[in-house]
Amino acid sequence: MNVLTKPEDAAAIVAELGRRAREAAVALRNASTEAKNRALADAARLIRAETAAILAANAKDIEAAKAAGMTEALQDRLLLNDARVEGMAKGLDDIVALPDPVGAEIESWTRPNGLAISRVRVPIGIIGVIYEARPNVTADAGALCIKSGNVVVLRGGSDSFHSSRAIVELLRRALKDAGLPEDCVQLVPTTDRAAVGEMLRATGWLDLIVPRGGRSLIDRVTEESRVPVLRHYDGICHVYVDRDADIAMATDVVANAKMRRVSVCGAAETLLVDRAALDTHLMPVLSKLHELGCEVRGDSEVQKRDPKATAATEKDWRTEYLAPVISVATVDGVDGAIRHIATFGSQHTESIITGNEATARRFLAEVDSAIVMHNASTQFADGGEFGLGAEIGISTNRMHARGPVGLVELTTYKNIVRGKGTTRP
Amino acid sequence: MNVLTKPEDAAAIVAELGRRAREAAVALRNASTEAKNRALADAARLIRAETAAILAANAKDIEAAKAAGMTEALQDRLLLNDARVEGMAKGLDDIVALPDPVGAEIESWTRPNGLAISRVRVPIGIIGVIYEARPNVTADAGALCIKSGNVVVLRGGSDSFHSSRAIVELLRRALKDAGLPEDCVQLVPTTDRAAVGEMLRATGWLDLIVPRGGRSLIDRVTEESRVPVLRHYDGICHVYVDRDADIAMATDVVANAKMRRVSVCGAAETLLVDRAALDTHLMPVLSKLHELGCEVRGDSEVQKRDPKATAATEKDWRTEYLAPVISVATVDGVDGAIRHIATFGSQHTESIITGNEATARRFLAEVDSAIVMHNASTQFADGGEFGLGAEIGISTNRMHARGPVGLVELTTYKNIVRGKGTTRP
Numbered sequence: 001m002n003v004l005t006k007p008e009d010a011a012a013i014v015a016e017l018g019r020r021a022r023e024a025a026v027a028l029r030n031a032s033t034e035a036k037n038r039a040l041a042d043a044a045r046l047i048r049a050e051t052a053a054i055l056a057a058n059a060k061d062i063e064a065a066k067a068a069g070m071t072e073a074l075q076d077r078l079l080l081n082d083a084r085v086e087g088m089a090k091g092l093d094d095i096v097a098l099p100d101p102v103g104a105e106i107e108s109w110t111r112p113n114g115l116a117i118s119r120v121r122v123p124i125g126i127i128g129v130i131y132e133a134r135p136n137v138t139a140d141a142g143a144l145c146i147k148s149g150n151v152v153v154l155r156g157g158s159d160s161f162h163s164s165r166a167i168v169e170l171l172r173r174a175l176k177d178a179g180l181p182e183d184c185v186q187l188v189p190t191t192d193r194a195a196v197g198e199m200l201r202a203t204g205w206l207d208l209i210v211p212r213g214g215r216s217l218i219d220r221v222t223e224e225s226r227v228p229v230l231r232h233y234d235g236i237c238h239v240y241v242d243r244d245a246d247i248a249m250a251t252d253v254v255a256n257a258k259m260r261r262v263s264v265c266g267a268a269e270t271l272l273v274d275r276a277a278l279d280t281h282l283m284p285v286l287s288k289l290h291e292l293g294c295e296v297r298g299d300s301e302v303q304k305r306d307p308k309a310t311a312a313t314e315k316d317w318r319t320e321y322l323a324p325v326i327s328v329a330t331v332d333g334v335d336g337a338i339r340h341i342a343t344f345g346s347q348h349t350e351s352i353i354t355g356n357e358a359t360a361r362r363f364l365a366e367v368d369s370a371i372v373m374h375n376a377s378t379q380f381a382d383g384g385e386f387g388l389g390a391e392i393g394i395s396t397n398r399m400h401a402r403g404p405v406g407l408v409e410l411t412t413y414k415n416i417v418r419g420k421g422t423t424r425p
Numbered sequence: 426m427n428v429l430t431k432p433e434d435a436a437a438i439v440a441e442l443g444r445r446a447r448e449a450a451v452a453l454r455n456a457s458t459e460a461k462n463r464a465l466a467d468a469a470r471l472i473r474a475e476t477a478a479i480l481a482a483n484a485k486d487i488e489a490a491k492a493a494g495m496t497e498a499l500q501d502r503l504l505l506n507d508a509r510v511e512g513m514a515k516g517l518d519d520i521v522a523l524p525d526p527v528g529a530e531i532e533s534w535t536r537p538n539g540l541a542i543s544r545v546r547v548p549i550g551i552i553g554v555i556y557e558a559r560p561n562v563t564a565d566a567g568a569l570c571i572k573s574g575n576v577v578v579l580r581g582g583s584d585s586f587h588s589s590r591a592i593v594e595l596l597r598r599a600l601k602d603a604g605l606p607e608d609c610v611q612l613v614p615t616t617d618r619a620a621v622g623e624m625l626r627a628t629g630w631l632d633l634i635v636p637r638g639g640r641s642l643i644d645r646v647t648e649e650s651r652v653p654v655l656r657h658y659d660g661i662c663h664v665y666v667d668r669d670a671d672i673a674m675a676t677d678v679v680a681n682a683k684m685r686r687v688s689v690c691g692a693a694e695t696l697l698v699d700r701a702a703l704d705t706h707l708m709p710v711l712s713k714l715h716e717l718g719c720e721v722r723g724d725s726e727v728q729k730r731d732p733k734a735t736a737a738t739e740k741d742w743r744t745e746y747l748a749p750v751i752s753v754a755t756v757d758g759v760d761g762a763i764r765h766i767a768t769f770g771s772q773h774t775e776s777i778i779t780g781n782e783a784t785a786r787r788f789l790a791e792v793d794s795a796i797v798m799h800n801a802s803t804q805f806a807d808g809g810e811f812g813l814g815a816e817i818g819i820s821t822n823r824m825h826a827r828g829p830v831g832l833v834e835l836t837t838y839k840n841i842v843r844g845k846g847t848t849r850p
Contacts, residue, residue, distance in 0.1 A: 026767065030791055103790075111812055115801060122793070124823055203647075207823045222628075228653065228824050249846035256848035342451065353846075364841050365528075366455055368547070376540060376844030385849065386840070387536055398549055398632045399653050400825040403840040415811070415828040416789050419801030421674035421778075423681035424810065 014198035039178035044092035057166035123149030125207035132213035135163035158191035234346035235265035242354035266381030439623035464603035469517035482591035548574030550632035557638035560588035583616035659771035660690035667779035691806030
């Protein structure tokens, strides 16, 4: 593995990545949809054809991980097999099928002086993606950036270095064959952590950093970066069961929101129950959760009714379990739910279950989260489920993009003004 | 003037501003258009009624500025008079008349599983505006934020402290009378520079910083801020005169782009002339500039033809003069112009003058600036001229908003998802 130790080396390496990225960006910005799709389709073909080579590179990473005593769970994230490689190739094919956002007109209008103004989507420019063990991010992020006209500099986890390098080589080969610069996709060729620091200071050429990983990575990037960051922070998602909720619907939706997959960012972590629904709705919902193997931590009202519930503390209201555990709080109607979410939420995804349209409208208007839902499972917080196709992540930023970030959200716009020799008085 | 020196004080003051801002933000986010308009119209009325008090406060600032030896030009920026106060009040009336962007649906679609998804504009949240001597920014920025549902914390220049305080007091009185929290607008009550540092680190409650001022302010904010920044950097704007340009149109547009007002960010700084147009277009354009009192600095081809032109150096291509000076470079057609702009431009505003639609299309597509124009003066780079109404500035960011930032650009969106008890398989 190409590990460097001298900080000067990291600086020089990142500067060279930048020089190449800037050159590639000019061509990619103006590339035709056809050329981009050709490169992506070819990359999918190469990934399928070179499955053995990818798996061999991955085996090196797995071997090193085992030697380093990596946990089974992390090893599973790192592991590639035939099905997972096919999944990557399929992901590229899916991105080929998505519409190209570049060049689309967002809006247009004409001024009284005759100036015709339009806003047209253009690529953001050069995006740095900093991620951890999952090698499939290499293909996903690379392809999303290519399709949206953005040059990407990938900084994968050191654990997945060989796997990522094998995948990047195929993307670059496909780019070249399609007549696009291979430097549209570059992998930081060192696992030196100093290279990350260099990227975070590269305001001269890097337009955006997308960190994908655990809290400590996001924290480091947020603290150190001088480059704008599109980030995903906590997903402390809430489901509020209102007095006017259908009991069967509440039971289904809460069970799905919490237990379908407990490890995704859209999984519900806290159930809020209307005080007026405690005696009718609470136990059907909790019984179903118990049946599915979910631990329940509740306030005193909940404990009074559910003998299996343990005591929730304030820390529970602030915890993203990502596990089969749910905290349950009693609130005074929709106002109480809105207040609880404002106090303890992470502005990710919240859902209200109610048959009352007026109550739903208040919740949807006043809960200030990236995604607010009515009678739907929080597990729909996902680019694919939104119909965006692939996503590079869910943004909990307030600026630029909130919620799922797909191709469109990876673009910005320019203002085009057309006159007839028009001058300003 | 309330100048504090202990850094602890600045930290405590800014923390208290934050506490109040967060409380006010909940009410303002959900305020009706009517309430916001009532507050703004009332503020305009109060500003007119209290002109004498505002001028008295401004006189204190001017007196201190004179004593400190401030230049005449800066004193003029600081000075208020009846006409300028009326201009502020008129500015508020204009913002009342603009449509409220909050709650507007950007797009909506339905998924095959029946989920109805929409993206709806919501306020960004809490915005910090850090500005220099111009006291009118207090009213403009305050009103734009109120109308777009954003709480604003204003940090005016110490030179304009009394003027800004007088204006903020009237805005707060109007907010209160309209039933909105007066803390929707707060002025940092100290001129201690440490307070700016505290704002730049206030990621816990501040959603956006908008610096308005000179290069050194922007540089400090860019370097230090942990809060996202919407900034306006250099405006090294170019006009390219193509071989297919109408000579009279080129002459008019260049003269307007450079000389209408030389101090605005959209003023042209560099003229690019197609080598194929040197003998036909150059001298008519330059003669007009000379006639208007503009200094010309050109490359050797320009100097050969214009005896009054002095020699331009590479530094000229990188200079925003904001003065009656223009640099003139010969380029090889539209490709040369695109290359020159990519190398030396600041991605603000560039215009092509040509009668050739294909050439114009290439320029508009390939020049990667916030605003690209065809047959129009770069001096139209302005929110009012775009029809946005008032603007808080021109963004040279690539993310979130590019070009003029008006009410719409001061919002973000939330994703609203409506189901029928929908769960994810």
